[in-house]
Amino acid sequence: MKRIISLAVSALILLSLAACGRAASSASSASSASSAAPASAPAGSASEAPGSDGQTSSAPSASAVQDGESSGRVLVAYFSATGHTETAAQAIAQATGADLFVITPAQPYTAEDLNYSDETSRVSREYADESLRDAALAETVPEGWDSYDTVFIGYPIWWGVAAWPVSSFVAANDFTGKTVIPFCTSASSGLGDSGSLLAQAAGTGNWLEGTRFSSSVSAEDVQAWIGELGL
């Protein structure tokens, strides 16, 4: 009898340990998805990421691309205020043979406009009041838009989200039938919800999760990522 009780207690202990292990593992993957933001540039708001057309795929990977969903022409559309995202965009275009489209605000940002340490600067005012974010772009629809199957969308992170000229770009274009791959550069924040917020703003397209590069991104970093995508 003693032996049976001892066996039952051991089994209970083993079951409890297994349950703890599972809880620890899911907490760790949730925390690895969170992102840091620089002290001087607070991160933006979070949002949920649903998973149909116009939303970020829940399990984005290179497989959708490799399965032939997007075997045609590739476009890299990007906004870059100070040149870091442009470096990544050009490296992607070189590695994939893509065309480039520069998302240009009708009223470009000067260095003074970009000074987020000054609460009266243009970006600070636009951050505080979304209605001030001028949606106008110099050109909205890239030439030959319908012929692109895969579109990389590049942007700097501003206060934890995509710099807003990119939101104007995605809201104004129809991504139906296209695979969309966001990429960003930042001082320290992660990709966060920036891609899924853009997917929501677009409302169409098969959006993959994409990636974040450091501001000091190199062509080698980009090539390694493109290699993983299997384009």
Ligand SMILES: Cc1cc2nc3c(=O)[nH]c(=O)nc-3n(C[C@H](O)[C@H](O)[C@H](O)COP(=O)(O)O)c2cc1C
């Ligand atoms: C208005 C503004 C807000 C920023 N907010 C963040 C931020 O929240 N997190 C972060 O890591 N970097 C932030 N940065 C830094 C930029 O994301 C980073 O320097 C980026 O690489 C710039 O890309 P670009 O040269 O293509 O414009 C911010 C920069 C600016 C101008």
